[in-house]
Amino acid sequence: MKKSIGIDLGTTNSVVAVKKVSTEVLKNAEGEYITPSCVMVKKRLMRKPEFIVGRDALEWIRQEPEHTITAVKRLIGRDFHEKEVQELISKQSLPYQLSTHSRGSANSLALQIGGREFTPEEISAKILAKLKADAEAALGDEVDAAVITVPAYFNDKQKHGTRTAAALAGLKVRRLLPEPTAAAISFGVDKISGDDGRTVLVFDFGGGTLDLSILTISGGRIIEMGKGGDMWLGGEDIDQLLIDYVLEETAKEEGIEDIRALIGQQKPARKNKFLAELKTAVEKAKIALSDQEETCIEILGVLLDQDGDPLDVEVELPRTRFDAMMAPLLKSMLGLVRGVIADVHFTEDLIDNVLLVGGSSRIPCVINSLQEEFGQDKVLLHERPMLAVAEGAAILSHRLADTVECPQCTRNTAQNVTTCSYCGFDLEGHTVEHGVVEIVHAAAHDYYIKLENDQRFLMVEKNTPLPCSSTEVFQLVDAEQELVHMKFYNVVNRKEQGIGDLWLGIDQDEEREKVERGKEEGDEEEKAARKPVVPSRIEITLDIDENNLVSVNATLLNHPDVALSRTLSRGKADEKLFLELEQALSDADKEQYSTYTVIDLQNRARSIIGFINGVIDPKNDTVDEKRYEQARKQIHKAIKIAANEELL
Ligand code: AMP
Numbered sequence: 001m002k003k004s005i006g007i008d009l010g011t012t013n014s015v016v017a018v019k020k021v022s023t024e025v026l027k028n029a030e031g032e033y034i035t036p037s038c039v040m041v042k043k044r045l046m047r048k049p050e051f052i053v054g055r056d057a058l059e060w061i062r063q064e065p066e067h068t069i070t071a072v073k074r075l076i077g078r079d080f081h082e083k084e085v086q087e088l089i090s091k092q093s094l095p096y097q098l099s100t101h102s103r104g105s106a107n108s109l110a111l112q113i114g115g116r117e118f119t120p121e122e123i124s125a126k127i128l129a130k131l132k133a134d135a136e137a138a139l140g141d142e143v144d145a146a147v148i149t150v151p152a153y154f155n156d157k158q159k160h161g162t163r164t165a166a167a168l169a170g171l172k173v174r175r176l177l178p179e180p181t182a183a184a185i186s187f188g189v190d191k192i193s194g195d196d197g198r199t200v201l202v203f204d205f206g207g208g209t210l211d212l213s214i215l216t217i218s219g220g221r222i223i224e225m226g227k228g229g230d231m232w233l234g235g236e237d238i239d240q241l242l243i244d245y246v247l248e249e250t251a252k253e254e255g256i257e258d259i260r261a262l263i264g265q266q267k268p269a270r271k272n273k274f275l276a277e278l279k280t281a282v283e284k285a286k287i288a289l290s291d292q293e294e295t296c297i298e299i300l301g302v303l304l305d306q307d308g309d310p311l312d313v314e315v316e317l318p319r320t321r322f323d324a325m326m327a328p329l330l331k332s333m334l335g336l337v338r339g340v341i342a343d344v345h346f347t348e349d350l351i352d353n354v355l356l357v358g359g360s361s362r363i364p365c366v367i368n369s370l371q372e373e374f375g376q377d378k379v380l381l382h383e384r385p386m387l388a389v390a391e392g393a394a395i396l397s398h399r400l401a402d403t404v405e406c407p408q409c410t411r412n413t414a415q416n417v418t419t420c421s422y423c424g425f426d427l428e429g430h431t432v433e434h435g436v437v438e439i440v441h442a443a444a445h446d447y448y449i450k451l452e453n454d455q456r457f458l459m460v461e462k463n464t465p466l467p468c469s470s471t472e473v474f475q476l477v478d479a480e481q482e483l484v485h486m487k488f489y490n491v492v493n494r495k496e497q498g499i500g501d502l503w504l505g506i507d508q509d510e511e512r513e514k515v516e517r518g519k520e521e522g523d524e525e526e527k528a529a530r531k532p533v534v535p536s537r538i539e540i541t542l543d544i545d546e547n548n549l550v551s552v553n554a555t556l557l558n559h560p561d562v563a564l565s566r567t568l569s570r571g572k573a574d575e576k577l578f579l580e581l582e583q584a585l586s587d588a589d590k591e592q593y594s595t596y597t598v599i600d601l602q603n604r605a606r607s608i609i610g611f612i613n614g615v616i617d618p619k620n621d622t623v624d625e626k627r628y629e630q631a632r633k634q635i636h637k638a639i640k641i642a643a644n645e646e647l648l
Helices: 082-089 121-138 158-167 179-187 236-254 259-265 268-288 319-343 364-374 388-400 425-432 508-522 524-529 573-590 595-612 625-647
Strands: 001-007 013-021 023-025 040-042 047-053 069-072 097-099 111-115 116-118 143-150 173-177 198-205 210-218 221-230 294-299 314-320 353-357 379-381 403-405 412-414 438-440 446-450 457-461 468-476 483-492 495-505 537-544 550-556
Touching: 001 121, 001 179, 013 121, 013 179, 013 319, 013 388, 023 353, 023 388, 040 121, 047 111, 047 121, 069 158, 082 097, 116 121, 116 457, 121 143, 121 158, 143 158, 143 179, 158 173, 158 495, 173 179, 173 388, 179 198, 179 210, 179 221, 179 353, 179 388, 210 319, 210 438, 221 319, 236 259, 236 268, 236 314, 259 268, 268 294, 314 319, 319 364, 446 468, 446 508, 457 468, 457 537, 483 537, 483 573, 483 595, 495 550, 495 573, 495 595, 573 595, 573 625, 595 625
Parallel strands: 001 143, 143 173, 198 353, 221 438, 353 379
Antiparallel strands: 001 013, 013 023, 040 047, 040 069, 097 111, 111 116, 198 210, 210 221, 294 314, 403 412, 446 457, 446 483, 468 537, 483 495, 537 550
């Protein structure tokens, strides 16, 4: 029977679990529970590249860092021009180049590796494909579906990207589950009985992110009250602090004025080897300090000084020094914690438990500062902090599967029946006692629509229970407007993040005809009483499903029969075409083309819009190359015809 698994698709590491009678974390092909979220692109002469994923890929970081990708989760669903992406580039922390995608708009992102370009979704799909294949080998069964966890504050575009990656890996996504909710499920909080309601703060501090969630749980119902955190605060930032410290101390000790310049002067292979060893050594030191009072970071015989002599790095690191280094980070961490509690209008005394998961939650000063904030008894550390999220996902995946294994007779029976069809076991009673009955999801962010005149409207407020639907009617500024461009965005940590655009083509011919007719017909009185042409009104409905995924429907109220586009474009090839078309219309306007030419161009644009809307396959975001080329040709033809008409 096809299996449904739970996947914690982490920034640094990924974990797969399955629930049969009990929950089991699955070992990968290397015999480990944790698979590094690392992909190596191996170039092959005249052939498609080969992908190495996991621990084996990690080994390549030293030898071929420019072909090895870590933390791709930080890039998924992002735009090249986003501040965070630009920061990553300016820090020079990536050994490969990022750019916009040659087939995408400015809102796209591509990784340039070995002369090829990859989207973050394609790289992420390689990780998911390995997790799927290894799970199949471990279970001896086909895996077709999964609950995949995502950070609570992933915006719609990032979730869409995750879903695309899963589709490319051949996985059906049963639910995109916020990581904190998954963690809470694995703590067993869903088993709290009816009257014994509880409010918990899930504190998930992993490799790349800090995820915070406030959940209330009672009678098997988990309600997400609020969420927050920081997508750019995790173990890797702590590693970076340590790297800076080690370099500073070494420079001081050896009397080097600019140690970064010295590293830059090393031959590329030596430099990459040194940086990779430094990264590994500081992470090891950090982990060691979770159990011991001091440690030492050593990298011997790799770095060379100005004279070409070996320069050994040997830096003592007592935990007290580490704690002092962590102070600013702990301060911002507590600021985020207080912020998320205030967001839901709670106070700290209303939090019954703080559930700690994620590798970085093992750090003693992190635990201490939370204990000081909430009281020692309230802070609970998960027994397996790095596996908790996958376990929670597996429990939900099991609940959502079409069939389940009866806990009594172990035969497969339909999920939606109350008693086992083979042995009569009370399945419903068992579920209520032993697991999640229902998760009430809430909107992760505020959802806004921005119109061309930069007017913004709040469509859905953060923490609105999901699924939800919101409808607004907008009046176009220009009665003659044929192409409408709307932008949708989330507000995350008080910053705007674009999640996709929508282009609509409006047939104004009918309206225009009416006006022309009106000019001729009727007596003067009738003409005076006749209303001027009213700009079109558009009704926009934004639907958000349980996974926080958005779909948009648009109806033109003046012409309800006109079919309008409803797919958000997210920086891909379709968006590039839409922008080209928009530019052509704007150029025609700027150049003051004749009314005839503009109308003709608009008419062509309208039919092209419908065509562009079919360029991306909504299931897996792949480009229909033939359609793309046809649309591109149509745009260029329209531009040429307009230019020729002007010359006549
Ligand atoms: P996760 O994303 O939950 O897999 O966590 C990975 C992060 O946890 C990495 O940055 C690890 O360096 C860090 N980590 C794992 N174990 C420990 C530990 N015992 N102490 C401190 N950090 C740890």
